[in-house]
Each structure stands twice: as structure tokens, then as C-alpha cells.
Amino acid sequence: MYRNLDMGKKQLKFNSRTIHGGQAPDAAYGAVMPPIYQTSTYAQSTPGGHKGYEYSRSANPTRTALESSLASIENGNYGLAFGSGLAAIDAVIKLLSPGDEVISTSDLYGGSYRIFKTIFEKYGIVFHFVGMQDTVEIAKHISVKTKLIWVETPTNPMMNIIDIKSVSQLARKHKILLAVDNTFATPYLQLPLDLGADIVMHSATKYLGGHSDVVLGALVVRDKELAEQLYFIQNASGAVCGPMDSFLVLRGIKTLHVRMQRHCENARAIAEFLANHPKIENVFWPGFPDHPNHEVAKRQMKDFGGMISFVPKGGHYQEAIKIVEKLQLFTLAESLGGVESLAGHPASMTHASIPKEVREKSGVVDALIRLSVGIEDKEDLIEDLRQAIE
Ligand SMILES: Cc1ncc(COP(=O)(O)O)c(C=O)c1O
Numbered sequence: 001m002y003r004n005l006d007m008g009k010k011q012l013k014f015n016s017r018t019i020h021g022g023q024a025p026d027a028a029y030g031a032v033m034p035p036i037y038q039t040s041t042y043a044q045s046t047p048g049g050h051k052g053y054e055y056s057r058s059a060n061p062t063r064t065a066l067e068s069s070l071a072s073i074e075n076g077n078y079g080l081a082f083g084s085g086l087a088a089i090d091a092v093i094k095l096l097s098p099g100d101e102v103i104s105t106s107d108l109y110g111g112s113y114r115i116f117k118t119i120f121e122k123y124g125i126v127f128h129f130v131g132m133q134d135t136v137e138i139a140k141h142i143s144v145k146t147k148l149i150w151v152e153t154p155t156n157p158m159m160n161i162i163d164i165k166s167v168s169q170l171a172r173k174h175k176i177l178l179a180v181d182n183t184f185a186t187p188y189l190q191l192p193l194d195l196g197a198d199i200v201m202h203s204a205t206k207y208l209g210g211h212s213d214v215v216l217g218a219l220v221v222r223d224k225e226l227a228e229q230l231y232f233i234q235n236a237s238g239a240v241c242g243p244m245d246s247f248l249v250l251r252g253i254k255t256l257h258v259r260m261q262r263h264c265e266n267a268r269a270i271a272e273f274l275a276n277h278p279k280i281e282n283v284f285w286p287g288f289p290d291h292p293n294h295e296v297a298k299r300q301m302k303d304f305g306g307m308i309s310f311v312p313k314g315g316h317y318q319e320a321i322k323i324v325e326k327l328q329l330f331t332l333a334e335s336l337g338g339v340e341s342l343a344g345h346p347a348s349m350t351h352a353s354i355p356k357e358v359r360e361k362s363g364v365v366d367a368l369i370r371l372s373v374g375i376e377d378k379e380d381l382i383e384d385l386r387q388a389i390e
Contacts, residue, residue, distance in 0.1 A: 004078055005068040014073070014188065015257040022068025022079075034065035036247045058235050062243035066250045067218075070208075073187045073253060074200050076220035078227035080234050081246060085183065085203025086111055087239035088217030090119075092179055092199060094233045096147050098124030103141045104150040105132050107158045107362035109203075110351035112150075112181070131362070132162045133293055135170050142174055151197075152181040153190075154297075157309045157346045157370040158363045159284040161293035164300060168196025177226075183207070183337070188260040189301045193222055199230075206337030207306075210252040210259055216241045218249075259339065262375040263306030269378040270371065270385065274310050279389050284309040284363075306373045307336060309346075312389070317366035320345060324369060326388035329380055336372030341381055344370045 005022045012020060026035055037060055042053045053059055063081050070079030082088040089112055096102070104116060106129040116127045128141040132151060149171050153162040164180055171178040179199040180192035186207045192200045202208055202218040209216060221227050234240060241249075271285035286297035287304035297304060312319040324332050330343040334350060344350055347366045351359050373381065 004071055005064065007068070009072060017072045018069075018188075018256045019254050021072025023065060034062050034247065034250065036243045037061045038243050056243070057238050057240055060240075060243050060246070062250075063241060063246045066241075066246040066253075069250055069253050070202075070204075070218050070220050073256070074182070074193055074220040075187070075191050076193050076200065077222045077224070078220065078231075080219045080227075080230055081204070081241050081249070082217035082219070082234065083239045083241050083245075084215045085201070085205060085217035086115055088201050088203075088219050089115060089181075090239065091219065091230055091233045091237065092148070092150075092201065093120050093125065094237065095177070095229055096120075096125050099126075099145060100147040101126040101128065101141075101143065101145040102148045102150055103128045103130055103138055103146060105152045105155055105162065106130055107155040107160055107364070108150075108152040109156045109181070109183075110346075110353040110359075112152070113358075114353040116150075129358075131160075132167065133160055135163070135166050138167060138170060142170075142176070146174065146176050148177045148179060150179050150181070151192075152184075153300075154184045154286055154305060154307065155362075156184060157284075157307075157344075157351065157368065159286055159291075159307060159309055161286050161291075161297040161300065163293075163296045164190070164192050164195040164197060171198075172196065184305055184307055185301060186256060186260060188257050189264075189303055189305060193220065195300065198223065198226060204249045204252075205335065207260065207263075208253055208256060208337075209249045210256065210338060211248070212335060212338035212340065214245045214248040214252075216245050216249050259375055260303075260306070263373055264303040266375065266378045266381060267304065267306045267308055267371075267373040270373055270381060271308050273382045273385065274308065277386075277389060279313050280310055281313045281315055282311045307370065308373060309368055309370045311365065311367045311369070315365060315367045317347075320367040320369050323388045327384055328387075329376065329384040330371065330388075336370075338372070339375050341374035341376060342372040344372070346370050 067079035180197040183203045200220045204216040330341045
């Protein structure tokens with residue numbers, strides 16, 4: 001049974017919904033923030049006589065508050081929160097059966113590639129990894145066995161943009177489910193369900209949580225039957241998040257809109273700095289008018305996000321390593337989307353689980369550096385990059 005709350009807040013605009021969507025003061029004492037219901041079980045007056053909650057794998061009031069907020073900010077009807085982004089992905093693929101086929105973005109988070117290839121292929125699910133900027137390429141792989149299209153946009157780490165609306169039209173025509181990993185963009189920048197997707201997925205570890213202090217995953221859908229199927233998997237497989245983590249992400253969501261605004265503003269300044277620097281070969285950021293998918297990004301996104309990848313001149317691995325080691329304000333670390341700026345080396349970190357020849361086909365070369373631009377003063381961030389590069 002669902003516990004998502006509507007609270008009649010659907011008519012609010014996005015920024016108001018990040019704060020109020022699906023939320024109401026706690027029934028017991030009027031606490032404005034939902035209490036952290038750190039409990040596994042709930043007293044019953046008679047078997048089945050409970051107040052809506054029986055056992056915290058099935059539902060927990062703090063998780064409900066988060067799931068309601070997630071549904072609200074993604075313009076969905078049902079939110080489901082999991083122990084990590086990968087646990088949320090795991091639940092989506094468990095909708096499928098042996099013999100079913102999935103068409104996935106080729107340039108995607110290494111962990112998504114790993115769970116598809118090394119876990120689910122063993123159970124007879126077939127994955128096709130396709131460059132999705134052109135829907136013709138997707139269409140070539142569709143058969144009666146295709147049950148799911150998996151889109152990540154902007155892609156991680158190459159910042160390609162996939163036209164969700166065009167892919168959704170294709171998916172609908174063939175009655176294929178469309179899932180979109182909205183981790184990089186967040187609902188502040190793009191709303192996949194409005195563009196025709198069936199499932200939105202998040203590593204809420206990133207921008208939704210926003211403070212690098214929690215690992216959590218999420219799914220949002222509109223269709224009741226699909227929600228019931230995913231809820232069944234969530235409860236039956238049990239990869240739920242705890243109440244403390246739910247609370248942290250809920251708190252993060254309340255400032256998502258102001259943080260995203262600053263992430264985008266800082267990333268723009270840094271992308272321009274890098275593009276004009278003589279020691280930089282290539283900068284991947286969808287806000288550049290000459291980015292191959294700039295027009296789609298402009299149409300589909302409110303701004304261009306806080307993620308940038310770049311390759312130093314010469315394209316040497318050693319040069320990239322020297323730069324990331326010299327950074328001082330940017331921390332060399334896995335993950336992204338927090339208030340602090342992070343730098344990563346995808347080939348040896350986030351994308352190390354993808355074989356070299358596969359990742360290089362999508363441009364993830366050994367010299368690529370990925371930045372998650374935080375919300376510090378942009379002048380300080382640029383100065384840090386300048387000293388590391390020069
Ligand atoms: C785009 C994307 N999707 C999914 C995930 C997996 O999420 P988690 O680390 O919360 O399991 C990540 C993690 O980096 C990611 O960047």
C-alpha cells in the first residue's frame with residue numbers, strides 16, 4: 001500500500017514544491033520538519049489494527065514524507081525511495097523477465113553499466129548500448145523483445161544530451177517503457193515525465209541530497225499499475241533507505257532550486273574559462289552554442305547544469321593526473337552534486353568498471369577530467385583551476 005501524500009500542493013510552482021510538496025506539519029506535535037521515525041515496527045491494537053504503518057521495510061513515515069516530496073517535484077504521482085541509486089536501478093530492471101531486451105545510453109554512469117552487464121545479463125536480460133543522440137540508432141535495435149529504453153541525459157561524463165521527447169515518442173509507438181536517469185539535471189532543470197518518460201530515476205546521493213552526506217536512490221512514476229509493480233519489488237527485495245537518510249534528502253530538496261541556480265552560474269563561468277585556456281584541448285558542456293546537442297539542451301533544460309568534463313592539451317593521462325593532484329579547493333573524489341566542488345578522473349574512478357575499449361568509444365579517454373562545480377565563489381574556483389593547469 002502506498003503512503004504518498006498529496007496535500008493538495010500540486011498547483012504550486014516548482015520552487016514552492018521543493019519546500020512544501022507533499023508535506024504537512026507532523027500530526028503528533030506539529031513539527032514542521034517530519035520527525036526521524038527511527039523505528040522498525042509499529043504497535044497494533046489488534047492484528048491488522050494499525051495507524052497505516054506496520055513494518056519499516058514496507059513503509060516508514062519519514063520515508064513517506066520524502067517519497068511524497070519526490071513525486072511532487074518530478075510532477076509524478078508516486079515516489080519510491082531506495083538505499084542507493086543503484087538499488088533504484090535494480091528495482092527497474094527487476095520489472096523484466098529473462099529474454100527481455102533493454103536499449104541503454106552507451107555513455108552512462110559506470111555503475112549502471114556494471115549492474116546491467118555483470119548482474120542482469122546473467123539472468124538472461126539482453127542490453128544494447130547505443131549512442132542515443134539520433135533516434136534512428138535506437139530504432140535499429142528495437143524488436144518485439146525490447147521492453148525498456150534506459151536514458152541518461154546529460155550523459156556521464158561526456159555531457160551529451162538526449163532528446164527525451166523524441167525517444168519517448170519512439171518508445172510509445174512500440175509500447176516500450178522509457179526510464180530516464182535524471183541525476184545530473186534534477187527536476188529543477190528538466191522534467192522527464194512531462195517529456196513522456198514513464199519512470200524517472202535518481203541517485204539522490206547527488207544534487208537532491210546536495211551535501212555529500214547520504215547515499216540514497218529514487219524512482220518517480222505517474223502510472224498506478226507501474227507504481228504498484230515497483231512498490232512490490234521495493235518491499236519484496238527490501239533495498240529501502242532508512243529514516244535518517246530520508247530526512248537528510250528531504251532537507252536537501254528544500255534548497256534544490258537555489259543550489260542549482262548557483263551550480264549552473266558557476267559552471268558557466270568555469271566552462272568559459274577552460275574553453276579559453278591555451279592548455280585545454282576540449283571542454284564538454286552543453287551550454288556552448290557549438291556543442292552538438294546545444295539546441296536540444298536549450299529546449300529540454302532550463303539551464304545547463306553544474307557538470308563539466310575537459311581534456312588537457314595533448315590528451316595525456318599524466319597531464320590529467322597532475323592537474324587533479326594539484327587542485328586545492330576542488331577535492332579529488334568520487335560522486336558529484338554536493339555544495340562543494342569535486343574533481344574526478346572517470347577512467348580510473350567512476351568509469352573504471354567499463355572496459356577501456358568500450359569507454360573510449362564514447363570519448364571517456366584516460367586524459368578526461370570531470371568537474372562537479374559547487375556553489376563556492378566562482379573566482380576562487382577559477383583561481384584553483386588556473387594554478388593546477390598552469
Ligand atoms: C548518473 C548516475 N546514476 C546512478 C548513480 C548510482 O547512484 P548511487 O551511487 O546512489 O548508487 C550514479 C552515481 O554516481 C550516477 O552518477
